[in-house]
Amino acid sequence: MQVLTALAERFRRQRSFEGIRISACLHVTAETANLALALQAGGAQVSLCGSNPLSTQDDVVAALKRRKIAVFAKRGVDNRIYYQHIRACLGHPPAGGPQLTVDDGADLVTYLHTKARSLLKHVWGGTEETTTGVIRLKAMAKAKKLEYPVVAVNSALTKHLFDNRYGTGQSTIDAIMRATNILLAGKVIVVAGYGWCGRGVAMRAKGMGARVVVAEVDSTRALEALMDGYEVMPLSKVARVGEVFVTTTGNRDVVTGAHFKQMKDGAILVNAGHFDVEIDVAALRKMALGVVVIRDNLEEFTLQGNKKLYLVAEGRLANLGAAEGHPAAVMDMSFANQALSLEYLVKNHSQLKPVVYDVPQEIDREVARLKLKSLGVRIDSLTPRQKKYLASWQGGT
Numbered sequence: 437m438q439v440l441t442a443l444a445e446r447f448r449r450q451r452s453f454e455g456i457r458i459s460a461c462l463h464v465t466a467e468t469a470n471l472a473l474a475l476q477a478g479g480a481q482v483s484l485c486g487s488n489p490l491s492t493q494d495d496v497v498a499a500l501k502r503r504k505i506a507v508f509a510k511r512g513v514d515n516r517i518y519y520q521h522i523r524a525c526l527g528h529p530p531a532g533g534p535q536l537t538v539d540d541g542a543d544l545v546t547y548l549h550t551k552a553r554s555l556l557k558h559v560w561g562g563t564e565e566t567t568t569g570v571i572r573l574k575a576m577a578k579a580k581k582l583e584y585p586v587v588a589v590n591s592a593l594t595k596h597l598f599d600n601r602y603g604t605g606q607s608t609i610d611a612i613m614r615a616t617n618i619l620l621a622g623k624v625i626v627v628a629g630y631g632w633c634g635r636g637v638a639m640r641a642k643g644m645g646a647r648v649v650v651a652e653v654d655s656t657r658a659l660e661a662l663m664d665g666y667e668v669m670p671l672s673k674v675a676r677v678g679e680v681f682v683t684t685t686g687n688r689d690v691v692t693g694a695h696f697k698q699m700k701d702g703a704i705l706v707n708a709g710h711f712d713v714e715i716d717v718a719a720l721r722k723m724a725l726g727v728v729v730i731r732d733n734l735e736e737f738t739l740q741g742n743k744k745l746y747l748v749a750e751g752r753l754a755n756l757g758a759a760e761g762h763p764a765a766v767m768d769m770s771f772a773n774q775a776l777s778l779e780y781l782v783k784n785h786s787q788l789k790p791v792v793y794d795v796p797q798e799i800d801r802e803v804a805r806l807k808l809k810s811l812g813v814r815i816d817s818l819t820p821r822q823k824k825y826l827a828s829w830q831g832g833t
């Protein structure tokens with residue numbers, strides 16, 4: 437994570453976060469550890485909790501505790517402990533709540549606005565990592581319930597074009613392979629949702645030789661999927677032919693009991709969306725005559741007629757539940773946007789309103805510049821004559 441490392445060195449020199457309390461609710465992975473340490477290097481007091489019950493890497497928790505980061509996370513916690521961890525993360529250190537929050541999915545911000553309101557007075561601003569969290573926060577802002585400014589890190593091109601597309605694309609395929617060890621070549625893989633994550637999963641599945649079918653509700657995206665070379669069909673039609681179903685919609689009730697009834701024996705169910713609401717796991721459990729864990733992160737459901745369906749990582753986001761999330765090279769850009777957006781909030785929070793802001797373009801461009809530099813890639817620049825041409829209107833045919 438060379439970009440983040442370079443930023444950490446600058447933060448250390450400039451003491452960019454001196455004495456600032458930051459509570460972060462993120463997937464506790466090795467990449468997140470680097471973000472926490474970069475903020476700590478700038479003088480922040482960082483506390484961290486998990487943003488999903490199944491994504492915490494326990495070895496990372498142990499390592500961070502040794503580095504004086506207050507971590508409240510454990511893989512496999514239930515909902516009660518999950519929220520206990522959020523509460524503890526907000527309350528640490530005891531002398532006042534956070535001045536900055538970092539969220540992935542908006543559970544921490546929601547908790548702060550509903551169950552820990554007394555801490556709101558300390559907060560200057562926050563950042564949000566993911567599409568789902570941004571949707572929740574925009575709904576909060578629209579209802580005038582958001583009480584401090586939040587920067588939507590997901591809005592940066594250097595985040596969603598790479599993290600959502602190449603990160604989710606690769607790590608979801610990685611999760612399917614680790615959990616099932618199936619051959620993807622020749623398989624019918626159904627991708628529900630053709631946002632940046634869906635585009636990435638479809639692209640990588642195609643690259644592995646799968647026959648990809650996209651299910652979408654948005655006409656423009658469906659058209660794009662078609663012209664990108666995929667078959668496009670409603671889920672109700674493709675349910676009976678699909679062999680692997682991957683949800684990337686960010687919405688609930690995408691794959692339901694009606695689909696399970698139609699599915700072929702052996703179909704595999706994978707969710708790559710933030711919350712475990714896309715596949716109706718409760719309906720599947722109810723329909724099942726028996727459930728057996730047959731491999732790590734893989735449950736086999738026996739339905740009527742001895743039909744078997746397989747569920748990866750309990751229907752939670754598979755790329756972090758059954759694999760290790762996105763590789764460091766892509767999280768480098770996402771977390772550089774996080775770090776620079778937090779620095780931006782430190783400098784500008786008093787001028788901001790309690791709404792959701794895009795990442796400033798200068799930050800996005802700077803992350804791209806630093807990433808290219810770290811990769812040793814050089815690019816051209818415009819001549820003064822070209823700049824002038826682009827700023828003029830007189831010269832036509």
Ligand code: ADE
Nearest residue numbers: 463465467468760761762
């Ligand atoms: N989200 C997706 N992949 C991640 C990773 N490796 N670390 C933190 N958050 C992530």
